[in-house]
Amino acid sequence: MVDVAVRPVRLEDAAPLAALLRADREVLAPWEPVRDGEWSTEEGQRRELRRVLERAAADAVLPCVVLVDGEPAGRVNVNNVVRGAFQSGDLGYWIASPHTGRGVATAAVAAVARRAFADPGDGGLGLHRLQAGTLPHNAASRRVLERNGFTRIGCAPRYLRIAGRWQDHVLYQLLAPEDRAGPGPDAGAPAQPGAGQVAAGNPGPSRTGRGSSSRVTIGPATASTST
Numbered sequence: 001m002v003d004v005a006v007r008p009v010r011l012e013d014a015a016p017l018a019a020l021l022r023a024d025r026e027v028l029a030p031w032e033p034v035r036d037g038e039w040s041t042e043e044g045q046r047r048e049l050r051r052v053l054e055r056a057a058a059d060a061v062l063p064c065v066v067l068v069d070g071e072p073a074g075r076v077n078v079n080n081v082v083r084g085a086f087q088s089g090d091l092g093y094w095i096a097s098p099h100t101g102r103g104v105a106t107a108a109v110a111a112v113a114r115r116a117f118a119d120p121g122d123g124g125l126g127l128h129r130l131q132a133g134t135l136p137h138n139a140a141s142r143r144v145l146e147r148n149g150f151t152r153i154g155c156a157p158r159y160l161r162i163a164g165r166w167q168d169h170v171l172y173q174l175l176a177p178e179d180r181a182g183p184g185p186d187a188g189a190p191a192q193p194g195a196g197q198v199a200a201g202n203p204g205p206s207r208t209g210r211g212s213s214s215r216v217t218i219g220p221a222t223a224s225t226s227t
């Protein structure tokens with residue numbers, strides 16, 4: 001049983017997140033923009049968290065930390081929230097290598113998607129749509145999205161500068177449950193978003209048959225900048 005929880009990041013997460021990023025520098029490098037040396041220091045992460053918490057206060061992002069057995073194990077974020085007629089945000093995530101291969105990302109993405117689609121009155125972002133882009137050869141990341149009901153919407157040539165090169169990405173989207181047009185390829189997507197503490201199993205069938213082996217909760221929506 002893996003106990004997975006997701007909550008908005010806090011400044012006090014800077015030190016443990018920096019330690020995870022330092023330990024996984026080589027593992028993460030092929031999947032990320034080139035990072036400077038400061039990125040994986042406590043001060044670098046503190047600066048980054050301050051920046052995203054300011055943007056969270058403006059409702060432009062939902063930056064979350066993933067906890068495994070109560071300890072930080074990665075991040076799942078909704079970035080670049082655009083309002084108006086779009087009501088869309090970009091999903092990004094990483095899980096520290098000691099915790100991969102156990103359904104952690106799948107469960108954490110499900111929890112953050114529920115929060116992204118939940119009503120603002122229930123602490124959600126009230127989005128219509130989440131988008132995610134992955135490198136075509138990032139099989140684990142694509143599987144995480146597919147298990148959460150994301151559908152492939154196309155391929156964007158030279159979409160993001162990853163590992164120092166403009167690289168093609170496969171784009172996926174997930175619509176809010178109430179905006180889906182009946183049963184379709186995403187019919188196995190996460191259940192209707194709810195408020196506060198949410199307990200859920202993994203949302204789709206598992207190749208490894210471990211679908212019911214993780215429990216995920218998502219904490220209060222309010223991110224604190226004072227810790």
Ligand SMILES: CC(C)(COP(=O)(O)OP(=O)(O)OC[C@H]1O[C@@H](n2cnc3c(N)ncnc32)[C@H](O)[C@@H]1OP(=O)(O)O)[C@@H](O)C(=O)NCCC(=O)NCCS
Nearest residue numbers: 031094095100101102103104105106139140141143207208
């Ligand atoms: C991608 C990442 C988030 C996955 O995290 P995770 O906690 O291991 O993910 P999960 O265990 O929930 O699911 C991974 C799925 O991919 C599958 N998988 C893993 N490696 C695979 C491979 N080489 N080929 C095919 N499938 C693979 C797993 O079997 C699992 O599917 P299943 O549940 O059907 O068995 C993690 O490896 C990571 O942080 N990678 C580096 C950063 C990154 O790529 N971020 C995403 C950028 S778009």
